[in-house]
Amino acid sequence: xxxxxxxxxxxxxxxxxxxxxxxxxxxxxxxxxxxxxxxxxxxxxxxxxxxxxxxxxxxxxxxxxxxxxxxxxxxxxxxxxxxxxxxxxxxxxxxxxxxxxxxxxxxxxxxxxxxxxxxxxxxxxxxxxxxxxxxxxxxxxxxxxxxxxxxxxxxxxxxxxxxxxxxxxxxxxxxxxxxxxxxxxxxxxxxxxxxxxxxxxxxxxxxxxxxxxxxxxxxxxxxxxxxxxxxxxxxxxxxxxxxxxxxxxxxxxxxxxxxxxxxxxxxxxxxxxxxxxxxxxxxxxxxxxxxxxxxxxxxxxxxxxxxxxxxxxxxxxxxxxxxxxxxxxxxxxxxxxxxxxxxxxxxxxx
Amino acid sequence: xxxxxxxxxxxxxxxxxxxxxxxxxxxxxxxxxxxxxxxxxxxxxxxxxxxxxxxxxxxxxxxxxxxxxxxxxxxxxxxxxxxxxxxxxxxxxxxxxxxxxxxxxxxxxxxxxxxxxxxxxxxxxxxxxxxxxxxxxxxxxxxxxxxxxxxxxxxxxxxxxxxxxxxxxxxxxxxxxxxxxxxxxxxxxxxxxxxxxxxxxxxxxxxxxxxxxxxxxxxxxxxxxxxxxxxxxxxxxxxxxxxxxxxxxxxxxxxxxxxxxxxxxxxxxxxxxxxxxxxxxxxxxxxxxxxxxxxxxxxxxxxxxxxxxxxxxxxxxxxxxxxxxxxxxxxxxxxxxxxxxxxxxxxxxx
Numbered sequence: 001x002x003x004x005x006x007x008x009x010x011x012x013x014x015x016x017x018x019x020x021x022x023x024x025x026x027x028x029x030x031x032x033x034x035x036x037x038x039x040x041x042x043x044x045x046x047x048x049x050x051x052x053x054x055x056x057x058x059x060x061x062x063x064x065x066x067x068x069x070x071x072x073x074x075x076x077x078x079x080x081x082x083x084x085x086x087x088x089x090x091x092x093x094x095x096x097x098x099x100x101x102x103x104x105x106x107x108x109x110x111x112x113x114x115x116x117x118x119x120x121x122x123x124x125x126x127x128x129x130x131x132x133x134x135x136x137x138x139x140x141x142x143x144x145x146x147x148x149x150x151x152x153x154x155x156x157x158x159x160x161x162x163x164x165x166x167x168x169x170x171x172x173x174x175x176x177x178x179x180x181x182x183x184x185x186x187x188x189x190x191x192x193x194x195x196x197x198x199x200x201x202x203x204x205x206x207x208x209x210x211x212x213x214x215x216x217x218x219x220x221x222x223x224x225x226x227x228x229x230x231x232x233x234x235x236x237x238x239x240x241x242x243x244x245x246x247x248x249x250x251x252x253x254x255x256x257x258x259x260x261x262x263x264x265x266x267x268x269x270x271x272x273x274x275x276x277x278x279x280x281x282x283x284x285x286x287x288x289x290x291x292x293x294x295x296x297x298x299x300x301x302x303x304x305x306x307x308x309x310x311x312x313x314x315x316x317x318x319x320x321x322x323x324x325x326x327x328x329x330x331x332x333x334x335x336x337x338x339x340x341x342x343x344x345x346x347x348x349x350x
Numbered sequence: 351x352x353x354x355x356x357x358x359x360x361x362x363x364x365x366x367x368x369x370x371x372x373x374x375x376x377x378x379x380x381x382x383x384x385x386x387x388x389x390x391x392x393x394x395x396x397x398x399x400x401x402x403x404x405x406x407x408x409x410x411x412x413x414x415x416x417x418x419x420x421x422x423x424x425x426x427x428x429x430x431x432x433x434x435x436x437x438x439x440x441x442x443x444x445x446x447x448x449x450x451x452x453x454x455x456x457x458x459x460x461x462x463x464x465x466x467x468x469x470x471x472x473x474x475x476x477x478x479x480x481x482x483x484x485x486x487x488x489x490x491x492x493x494x495x496x497x498x499x500x501x502x503x504x505x506x507x508x509x510x511x512x513x514x515x516x517x518x519x520x521x522x523x524x525x526x527x528x529x530x531x532x533x534x535x536x537x538x539x540x541x542x543x544x545x546x547x548x549x550x551x552x553x554x555x556x557x558x559x560x561x562x563x564x565x566x567x568x569x570x571x572x573x574x575x576x577x578x579x580x581x582x583x584x585x586x587x588x589x590x591x592x593x594x595x596x597x598x599x600x601x602x603x604x605x606x607x608x609x610x611x612x613x614x615x616x617x618x619x620x621x622x623x624x625x626x627x628x629x630x631x632x633x634x635x636x637x638x639x640x641x642x643x644x645x646x647x648x649x650x651x652x653x654x655x656x657x658x659x660x661x662x663x664x665x666x667x668x669x670x671x672x673x674x675x676x677x678x679x680x681x682x683x684x685x686x687x688x689x690x691x692x693x694x695x696x697x698x699x700x
Contacts, residue, residue, distance in 0.1 A: 037609050040605065041603070041605040041606065041609075044603070044604070044605040045603045045605060048603055048604055048605070053598070053604060054525070054526070054527065055527065056521075056525065056604040057521040057522075057524075057525030057526070057527040057530065058521070058527060059521075060517045060518065060520050060521035060525070060604075060608065061517070061518045061521040061522065061533060063513075063514040063517060063518070064514045064515060064517060064518035064574045064579065065518070065533065065574075067514065067570060067571075067573050067574040068537065068540075068574035068576075070555060071552055071555060071570065071571035071572075071574070072540055072543070072548070072571075072574065073536070073540070074551070074555065075548040075551035075552045075554075075555060076540070076543065076548055076551075078551035078554065078555075079547070079548050079550065079551045082550050082551060082554075090553065090554050090557055091554070091557075091558075092554070147377070148377075148381065151374045151377050151378055151381075152378075154370070154371070154374045156371075156374060156375070156378070160687075160688070162378050162381075162382065164683075164687045165381070165382045165385050165386055166381060166385055167687075167690075168385060168386070168389070168680075168683065169385055169389075171629060171633075171679045171680070171683050171690075172389075172633075172676055172679070173632065173633035173635065173651055173675065173676070173679070174633065174635055174651075175633075175635055175651040175654050175655050175675070176654075176672055176675055176676045179392075179654065179658060179668065179669075179672045180388050180389065180391075180392050180672070181388065182658070183391075183392065183395065183665065183669065184388055184391065188404070188406040188408075189408075190391055190408055192406075193406065193407035193408055196407065197407070222384070222385070222388075226385075254370065279542060279544075283544055283546050285546065285636060286635045286636055289655075290655055290658065293659075304546045304636070307546065307549060307550075308549070308636065308639075308640070311549060311550050311553070312549070312553075312640050319550045322549070322550050323550045323551070326546075326547050326548065326549065326550065329546070329547055330543070330547040333542060333543070333544070333547065334542075336542075337542040
């Protein structure tokens with residue numbers, strides 16, 4: 001068995017990675033609900049008798065559609081209605097229709113480049129903060145994930161171990177990520193101890209806007225890059241090795257084959273990573289909220305926090321204003337999604 | 351033994367050591383430190399006593415000052431190594447400190463107080479693990495309640511997600527009915543709509559259904575996830591229809607076909623969705639933060655955030671609770687890392 005060669009064995013594993021999973025999990029969920037499922041079966045069999053086999057599709061899709069409709073689809077439409085109503089009451093009957101007022105408040109600016117001249121200056125600060133964050137964080141994520149994926153794709157020992165190491169922070173909750181770094185970055189934290197050990201003066205990171213804007217980008221990248229690395233690694237491994245062999249025969253060096261083979265063939269995957277990280281970055285909130293609470297000042301106050309704050313954590317709950325801001329955020333996300341679809345279709349056509 | 355040395359020295363493919371190899375390993379080792387270091391630091395810090403945590407510069411291992419019970423004093427006194435004028439060193443316990451002078455007692459003659467300059471004494475430290483950090487919050491705070499809430503939310507939400515999404519996926523992949531494609535397209539088109547965009551209207555729905563400040567309000571809205579439907583449907587399409595047809599001929603009801611044929615065959619995809627769902631729900635923050643305002647309903651993430659937001663941050667408890675919060679996910683990852691990484695790489699989702 002061992003003579004067959006470890007590489008052959010490895011391939012088989014990779015193709016069917018889930019073979020032993022059910023034994024691992026023991027599938028407790030399924031077993032626990034078996035009785036429950038039998039009870040449902042009694043009811044559904046009766047229904048099948050009434051409506052016939054062909055219409056059972058409706059019955060199976062119904063529970064999902066009910067929840068989906070109530071908590072996703074209906075709220076999506078309702079969001080627009082909220083955006084056109086005022087007041088601080090959550091119930092629709094008590095909300096006066098105000099037309100475009102909420103959007104007018106949001107967009108009322110003497111100079112759009114200067115949030116100080118805006119009526120709702122926090123919205124614009126959040127908008128520009130988010131804009132800056134997205135650009136730096138997405139670029140950093142794509143580049144670092146690519147470098148890591150390339151490194152992991154080399155002929156290395158302990159590849160599985162290294163892959164897990166880079167992926168591990170992805171699993172941590174945003175709250176945990178925020179707390180870990182809050183602990184490290186505090187005034188008497190370990191980072192300042194290291195700086196002093198190297199003869200550099202300690203820095204008050206948490207009260208310095210520029211530093212915190214940097215750290216927020218750093219930490220978000222730290223926490224998410226492993227996910228994109230995995231996607232890129234899968235992309236790299238799907239490039240046929242014959243291409244590299246052919247390139248080598250033609251005398252191509254490592255740099256040549258990277259530029260002429262790897263990069264072009266990896267482009268579709270890179271676009272996926274770009275768009276996914278873009279959509280993710282626009283929604284930046286939780287780990288930053290725990291780490292900085294939006295501060296110092298409003299330096300790390302982003303759009304989702306603006307929505308949260310306007311609707312849920314202020315004394316007066318301006319649901320209409322928050323909904324209007326959600327519409328703006330939704331439009332941005334929609335644009336990115338369309339961008340992805342367009343890219344996907346273009347690369348399919350090519 | 352030879353196999354171990356073979357394993358350690360073997361090189362997978364090529365024979366010569368290249369500069370890119372050196373760079374790759376340097377990068378991977380640096381990356382390992384950067385990705386794991388912060389978590390390791392958190393774990394080490396969580397074992398330090400409150401006094402040890404406030405020390406600067408901090409030590410890596412949880413050292414803390416030794417203390418002794420001295421006759422005539424109620425509390426244990428901190429132990430110091432005192433250098434006397436003649437150069438000999440004696441262990442003494444400190445009674446109190448006044449300015450630059452410390453009042454100490456020799457352990458042999460506890461009744462006699464000796465005045466020592468504080469520069470002449472050094473602390474006697476020993477390795478101590480402050481298990482108190484872990485046990486005390488269990489009693490002092492509602493940590494157990496938060497833990498229970500988090501487990502409840504995670505388990506119930508995952509069961510619900512698995513059942514309703516697999517039912518819908520079954521209907522959408524194995525039945526022909528009017529509106530099927532329309533339903534599928536509508537579900538898929540919301541794949542990129544995050545809850546942060548529809549916070550306000552979902553909150554209204556929750557309030558109207560009296561699910562505000564209940565765990566159900568956290569569990570149900572996210573249960574019908576487009577990701578789950580998509581993942582399961584794509585997998586079920588690969589299950590041959592002949593299986594279903596022959597089961598029908600044998601007289602199986604549709605419900606039996608669903609849970610005795612389709613579900614077992616779809617186990618790989620269900621496993622991936624289980625892992626995703628556990629991860630999403632355990633780490634969820636923004637939505638529980640909005641729905642739950644009663645402290646006894648907080649999940650771990652919300653509870654942790656509430657603690658760290660207090661004016662007087664009790665780091666020694668927070669660090670320990672953070673470790674407990676990341677522990678379950680880490681254990682799951684340690685056992686299932688291969689499935690998680692391949693699952694994500696093949697589906698491209700999180």
